[in-house]
Amino acid sequence: MIKKTLLVTLDFPPHLGGVASFYYNVCKRLPPDKIVVLAPDGKGADDFDHREHFPIIRKKLLNQFPQSWPRGLAGILKLAATVRWVSLIRGISQVVKNHHIELMIAGQVLPIGTLALIYYQRRKIPYIIFAHGLDILLPQNYLRKTVILKKILSRAKAIIANSHFTKDEIIKLGVKAEKIIVINPCPDNTPAMLSEWKAQELREEHELIGKKILLTVGRLVERKGHDLVIKALPEIIKSVPNLIYLIVGDGPNRKNLEHLVNENSLRDYVKFIGVASEKELACFYHLGNVFVMPARQLQNGDVEGFGMVYLEANSFGKPVIGGKSGGVTEAIIDGQTGLLVNPDNVNELIKAVIKLLTDMALAERLGLQGLERVTKDFDWQTQVEKIKEILK
Numbered sequence: 435m436i437k438k439t440l441l442v443t444l445d446f447p448p449h450l451g452g453v454a455s456f457y458y459n460v461c462k463r464l465p466p467d468k469i470v471v472l473a474p475d476g477k478g479a480d481d482f483d484h485r486e487h488f489p490i491i492r493k494k495l496l497n498q499f500p501q502s503w504p505r506g507l508a509g510i511l512k513l514a515a516t517v518r519w520v521s522l523i524r525g526i527s528q529v530v531k532n533h534h535i536e537l538m539i540a541g542q543v544l545p546i547g548t549l550a551l552i553y554y555q556r557r558k559i560p561y562i563i564f565a566h567g568l569d570i571l572l573p574q575n576y577l578r579k580t581v582i583l584k585k586i587l588s589r590a591k592a593i594i595a596n597s598h599f600t601k602d603e604i605i606k607l608g609v610k611a612e613k614i615i616v617i618n619p620c621p622d623n624t625p626a627m628l629s630e631w632k633a634q635e636l637r638e639e640h641e642l643i644g645k646k647i648l649l650t651v652g653r654l655v656e657r658k659g660h661d662l663v664i665k666a667l668p669e670i671i672k673s674v675p676n677l678i679y680l681i682v683g684d685g686p687n688r689k690n691l692e693h694l695v696n697e698n699s700l701r702d703y704v705k706f707i708g709v710a711s712e713k714e715l716a717c718f719y720h721l722g723n724v725f726v727m728p729a730r731q732l733q734n735g736d737v738e739g740f741g742m743v744y745l746e747a748n749s750f751g752k753p754v755i756g757g758k759s760g761g762v763t764e765a766i767i768d769g770q771t772g773l774l775v776n777p778d779n780v781n782e783l784i785k786a787v788i789k790l791l792t793d794m795a796l797a798e799r800l801g802l803q804g805l806e807r808v809t810k811d812f813d814w815q816t817q818v819e820k821i822k823e824i825l826k
Contacts, residue, residue, distance in 0.1 A: 435826060436464070436465060436468045436822055436825045436826055437468070437536035437537040437825055437826065438467075438468055438470075438533065438534055438535055438536045438537070439464075439468060439469050439470070439535070439536070439537045439538070439539060439825055440470045440471075440472060440526075440529060440530065440533065440535040440537070440538050440539065441457060441461065441469065441470070441471045441472065441538075441539040441541060442472045442473075442496075442526065442538065442539070442540060442541060442546050442549060442550070443457055443471070443472070443473055443539075443541025443542065443546065444473075444474060444496055444541060444542050444546065445457065445473075445541060445542075446458065446471060446473035446474070446490070446541075447482055448476070448477070448478040448479060448481075448482045449474070449476060450709065451653070452619065452742050452743070453541070453566060455619075455622065455742075456564075456566075456596075456619045456742075457471075457541060457564075459619075459620070459622060459814050459818075460814075460817075460818055460821060461488055462486070462487075462488070463814060463815060463818040464488070464818065464821075464822070464825075466487045466488040466489075468825070469488050469489075470488070470489045470490075470491065470529065470533045470535065471488065471489070471490045471491065472491050472493060472496070472525075472526065472529055473490060473491070473492060473493075473496060474492065474493065474494070474496040474497045475492035475493065475494045475496075475497060476492075476497065479492050489533070491529060493522065493525055495518055495521055495522045495525065496522070522549065523549065523552065526549060526553070530553070530557070530559065535559065536559065537559065537560055537561070537562065537591075537825060538550045538553060538554075538559055538560070538561040538562070539561065539562045539563075539564065540561055540562070540563050540564070540586075540590075541564055542564075542569055543563055543565060543569045543570065543573070543583060543586055543587070544569065544573055544579060544582065544583065544586075547561075547563055547583075547586035547587075547590075548582060548586065550563075550586070550590075551585065551586050551589060554589060560591040561590055561591060562590060562591055562592050562593070562594065562824060562825075563586065563587060563590045563592075563593045563594070564593075564594050564596075565593055565594065565595045565596065565600050565604060565739075566596050566600065566739045566740075567596060567597065567599065567600040567603070567737055567738070567739020567740065567760055567761060568735070568736060568737055568739055570583070570600060570603045570604055570607075571603060571735030571736070571737055572734065572735050572736065574735060575734055575735060580607075583607065584607050584608060584609075587604060587607060587609045588608070588609055590613070591824075592613055592614075592615060592824050593609065593613055593614045593615070594614075594615050594616075594617050594821065594824065595614050595615070595616050595617070596616075596617070596618060596619055596739050596740045596761065597616060597618065597739055597740040597760075597761030597764050597765075598616055598761070598764060599739065599740075599760050599761040599763075599764065600616075600739050600740070600761060601614045601616050615820065615824065617817050617820055617821060618740060618742075618764070618765075618812060618817065619740060619742040619745075620742070620745065620808075620812040620813060620814045620817060621742060621745045621746040621748075621749045621808060621812065622746075622814070632713065632714065632717050633717040633720050633721055636714065636717050636718070636721065637721060640678075640680070640705055640707075641678075642678060642721060644676060645676050645677065645678040646674050646676055646677050646678070646723050646791050647677075647678055647680060647721055647722045647723050647724075648663070648670075648677060648678070648679045648680070648722070648723065648724055648726055648787065648791070649679075649680050649682070649718060649719070649721075649722035649723075649724070649725050649726070649747070649752075650663065650679075650680070650681050650682065650683075650725070650726055650727050651682045651683055651715065651718070651719075651725070651727075651743050651746070651747075652682075652683050652727060652743055653683050653684070653685040654681070654683055654684055654685030654686065654687040654688045654691060655685050655686060655687055655736075656687055656732060656736070657729055657730060657731070657732055657736045657737060657738060658727055658729055658738075659727060659728035659729050659730055659757055659777055660681060660687070660691050660727075661687075661690070661691060661694055662728045662730075662777060662780060662783055663679060663726055663728065663783070663787075664679070664691065664694050664695055664698065664700065664704065665694070665698070665780055666780050666783045666784045666787065667679060667698070667700055667703055667704070668698060668700070669784045670784055670787050670788055670791075671703060673788045673791075673792065674788065674791045674792065677703060677791070678703060678704075678705065679700075679703055679704045679705070680705050680707055680718060680721075680722070681704065681705065681706050681707060682707045682708075682709075682710050682715065682718055683707075683708070683709065683710075684708050684709050688706065691706075692706065716750075719746065719747060719749075719750040719752060720750055722747070722750075722752055723752075723790075723791060723797065724752065724753055724754075724755065724787065724790045724791055724797065725743075725744065725747035725752050725753070725754045725755070725772075726754070726755040726756075726783075726787060727741070727743060727744070727754075727755070727756055727757070728755065728756065728757040728775055728777040728783050729741065729756060729757040729759055729760065729762050729777065730757050730759050730777035730778065731759045731760055737759060737760035737761075738757075738759065738760040738761060738762050739760055739761045740760075740761035740762075740764060740765055741756060741760075741761060741762045741765035741766070742765070744756055744762070744765040744766050744771075744772065745765060745804075745808050745812055747804075748771055748772070748801070748804030748805055748807065748808045749804075749805060749808045749809075750801075750805075751798075751801040751802055751804070751805045752801050752804070753771075753772050753773075753790050753796075753797045753798075753800035753801045753804065754766055754771065754772035754773075754800075754804065755772055755773050755774075755775060755783070755786050755787060755790065756772060756773075756774055756775075757774070757775060757776070757777030758774045758775065758776055758777065759777060762774070767807070769800075770800065770803050770804075770807075771800055771803050771804035771807055772800055772804060773786045773789070773790065773800075
């Protein structure tokens with residue numbers, strides 16, 4: 435029987451993002467009397483929570499929660515961080531008591547894994563860690579965080595990794611392989627079943643009629659490689675003059691990308707869409723000819739742990755182009771569901787984009803094979819059944 439489980443996470447809808455979507459898709463498929471979610475508060479949370487059939491408890495303390503226990507801070511900063519930690523520990527204690535929690539899931543290795551470790555040591559409540567790649571690599575830039583990371587992982591009941599890449603990185607930390615289970619995130623295929631809804635309206639609004647559409651969906655952060663696509667555009671446009679590049683999403687790198695567009699005189703070829711609703715996003719996938727995101731691993735360890743967005747594009751029958759880094763090589767089968775390129779080689783990216791925008795037969799074949807793979811191998815219910823076994 436599944437244990438009564440508490441998921442503590444910093445990412446959960448209505449907050450947008452792959453991690454938030456991952457946890458929601460898992461939770462809504464678990465028995466509603468066996469899962470409780472503790473998540474940050476925020477705009478739209480009340481409306482979202484009222485629609486769900488499992489309990490969601492919101493804590494503002496989780497909003498911008500400090501990444502580690504406040505050692506090394508001074509004065510008022512240390513006091514404030516300590517108060518937040520102690521307050522959250524007390525809050526979790528109340529949830530554990532009120533809901534008779536038997537098992538905890540840490541949605542982030544740091545800092546949530548630290549809380550799970552504390553409860554394991556004090557209350558003997560076992561915990562499971564979900565690992566996404568970036569959360570394993572970034573802490574290793576700091577000695578103290580690396581020590582804590584290893585302790586959290588080694589004492590977990592189980593670790594669910596989003597890819598074999600992430601699993602291998604955890605093994606390098608000395609964790610036994612048999613403790614780690616790989617469960618890939620899956621696209622939510624519901625949007626793919628939608629009709630064109632607003633597609634024609636969006637086509638007209640963004641002046642896309644008669645255009646070849648190159649599409650990227652994701653947060654505007656350096657590792658995604660939006661800048662590489664922009665740098666490749668002048669050469670691509672020579673072969674595909676009716677090209678338009680749609681960038682869906684927002685993030686801290688937007689100003690840099692806008693500057694790069696202006697610097698290369700590409701304002702007529704690049705459109706920043708911003709954050710799109712689920713229905714709008716489905717329409718953009720529907721409108722796109724080729725999905726591209728040449729993700730790369732940065733020197734600080736920032737990396738794409740898997741890349742569910744490639745599968746989302748495949749679920750609409752679209753061919754994809756990704757960077758050979760992190761878990762992207764598991765999300766894309768090179769030459770079958772899309773093309774993999776060296777993200778440090780702009781010429782490779784140029785050739786791949788031109789090939790898929792001009793060879794319609796190849797683009798269609800890769801897109802259909804991608805759709806077939808998503809339908810066959812990436813089903814949420816199948817993945818959640820594996821998680822249920824771990825929660826017993």
